[in-house]
Amino acid sequence: MKRFGGLRKxxxxxxLATLAAVVGLTVSPAAIPAVAGIHLDPGSYLMAYLLAGAEFGLSFLSFGGCRLTDARGLRLIAYSCIVFHGTSALLEAYVAYGQRENTVLWINIAVRIxxxxxxAFFARPAAKSASES
Structure with missing residues (x-):
């Protein structure tokens, strides 16, 4: 299972990164959106808290996955992360497209990519050797 050492790391x-987002979104719900120029009034904090909940679930999944040795399980977790970040990037692009001058959103989309x-790189299946064919 040494092959998946990079994926586990x-x-x-x-x-860690998603847990940091959870802390940020929970302690100061308006701070992260404010970086992107999006204002959240206190009545809208529920949106930040819901995102924090999703991020916490992803953090838990990631920490749990880093201890797995099963290739199929590791790939499923990696693909779940790909889906989360892919759909987030698409939805952010939808918002950013209307705000062409919002550089922070475009940078966040690039980071997600x-x-x-x-x-995708670390979860790719190993090439079969000639002895496995």
């Missing part, structure tokens, strides 16, 4: 780092590429 990526899952651990991903778990890099995250997707890393998960």
């Amino acid at each position: 990526l899952l651990f780092i991903h778990g 890099v995250i997707i590429a890393l998960f």
Whole structure:
């Protein structure tokens, strides 16, 4: 299972990053959206809290996955992260398209694309050797 060492490390780092987002969204719900120029009034904090809940679930999944050795299980977790970041990037692009000057959203989309590429790279199936054919 040494082959998936990179994926397990990526899952651990991903778990830390998503946990940091949870803390940020919970302690100061308006702070992260404000970086992108999006104002949340206190009546809208529920949206940040719902996102924090989703991020916490993803963090838990990532931390749990970094201890797995089962190839199929690791790939399923990686693909779930790809789906989360892919759909988030598409939805952010929808918003950013209407706000062409919002550089922060476009940078966040680019970061998500890099995250997707890393998960896809580290989760790829190993090539079969001639002895396995």
